[in-house]
Amino acid sequence: MCKSFPQKGPPCFGGVLALDGETGNTIWQHWTRRIVLSIDCSTDINNDKINDCLYSGMGGMLGIVQGKDGTPIWELPKPGYEETVDVYFAQFVEDVDGDDVPDVLASHTSSENILHGHLLLLSGKTGHTLSFANTPGEKEFILSSPQILVPPDSQNIVVFATGNVDSDEGGLYAVPLFHLTAANISENRKITKGAILAPPVLVDLSGDGTEDIVVTSDNKVIVLDGITLKEIWNSTSLSLNTDSMQLLNSPTPGYFNDDDVPDLLVTYLAGNTFPEYYYSQTTVLDGKTGHSLLDSPPIHSGIVDAPGITLSYTGIGNDVFLFWVAVCTGHEDSQEKFSFLKGTDLKLKPKADLCKLRFNSSLEMKLYALNQHIEPPGMLLYSTVARWSIEHNNSNLDTENLYGSRMGSSWSRTSLHGTSNFHHKGDSVQHLKSSHLPLYPSQTNYQQASQESELHPTNSFERHPNYKHSHNWRPQEPVEVLDRLGERRYPNSGLYDGLSFDTIPDSENIYPQEVEENLGDSYKLHLNPGRDERANLKIKMKRNTKKQSSQSIPRIVSPATLVPPLGTSKGIDIVFASHWLPAAANVKVKLPKDEDCINEKIKQTPVSPDNKQLFDEIEAIAEEECLFYRGVSRLPIETISKEPLQLTVYRLNLDCSCELKQSNEECTRALPFHHQSWPNRGSNVYFKKRYSFI
Structure with a gap:
């Protein structure tokens, strides 16, 4: 990472940062020797009533820091073969060594000579290795988080997926946790064949009270019964032309249509193989049948790495999917093919500025809100183009308190610590990290925004007259904005007053x-x-x-997360982060x-x-x-760093209102945070089924 940020000195590899959820100010930071790939702050290890944070990353990095101040509890020693070991995911699990402290399950990949995957169980108290087991296939490794499935007999099952980016080798496996404790996974059950790179999703689609397993493999979505492990249905996507389709992200479950079975939002990628994808297509699959519920699934010219989350509302079929898309400005729905030149380094391909190379355009990341009452692609909540000046102000200052006297004396911090964070032992899964994400200081000097305004919906479907809402979304920033639907101004909302909606001009024209x-x-x-x-x-x-x-390009690599609203605010808050990284130089494509x-x-x-x-x-x-x-030189280009780059964390408040036209109508409203079905992505997360739609 130091090579990407030459203006900064060490430490610059990675770290864990805790931010005050009210102000965005830094509480503590813990630097790490390598890049952090996963973090789990769902459990209190040292019994101080504050959840601690388990992190994992490149170079065999794995450790726990105190949630109170970032002080290390333990960290595995640096391996002698650091460059060949990566710990992609680690998570807390129930106590397996009898010391009354939750332990750690990690997925581990070694590539010293040939790729191998491993599952590790470690003591949550000391970091001591309890068991170490190889994945069943010789060339299979684990790139996703294992999940703990709890069937009716209460015997915890570890469900893990394996794959290989260079082949179709891999599959979905199930092994009892006690077998893994003994480092014995020889009695595993292989449920499906074929590489699976995204983590399984646990959601009850069969209605028997036990979570079923949803996995993606190639261009298929497969639903497996959580008790019998037999297939319930599968859905195969066919492209609009001859392009192959692939699924790299897990589906997002939510109640989209008018029944009590959760549906699945999925995003397909069209192209040859990673990362040579021409466009993406997002749709919603019926949870009962696997059939698409969208007549015209939206197409976007870019690809995105982050999966979605769900905002749960009262009533039947009112849930809102929050999902990311990527587009090339001016070519938003293009399906034009391309290919990298022969010999292009595989490590450089994902870092290429494909919008510049394909269309002489700019990449734009967008966050949409979609339900059955909003026409696809949905309501735009965020755009990297509209926020360009905020994300390039290179601020090193803590964020200012944007609430001030508006907070009132009645506000108090709500503890997220519970008696248990495990689905089979307690009522809910809670993550301390959700309350430690910041607001960002207001900015008024904006670049020109895209033609699409954030925070305003497209036309509603006429077939749902009872659900035409005035969506008064209120970002927690003090600049006023005119709400086009309600013709009202919120003193603490919006960033878009006076914006023109032309595409942002390219700063340079490398390939004229x-x-x-x-x-x-x-x-x-x-x-x-x-x-x-x-x-x-x-x-x-x-x-x-x-x-x-x-040239820098925007990146969204982690999903958003829902958190309880601050103070007297209504609705629900959403937290997410964006960052910009330098585009790889000397990457060329053929059109x-x-x-x-x-x-x-x-x-x-x-x-x-x-x-x-x-x-x-x-x-x-x-x-x-x-x-x-075409103006493209194959000679190497010497690049110079143009500007420092930064990470920006947002906290927005989402609230809705509606106008009742009949006395028997009732406005739908966001459920309280502890009743949200799919508020975040991470370990020990399952879809909370709603048994009441009132």
């Missing part, structure tokens, strides 16, 4: 479109150059290659017109594909020339 426009027909029909012409071509490209300012140009030039050269060496040389020359016509 004018180059290919001026070349005209020569783009497709230019003959292969001779040796001297090729030399001149390289000289021209070298002249056009200079130091470029490093369809490049492929046409290359094929045309190869046809003009009478060389048989059987003569592979000569054919590859001709193909490379054609590729180099065709890319140059």
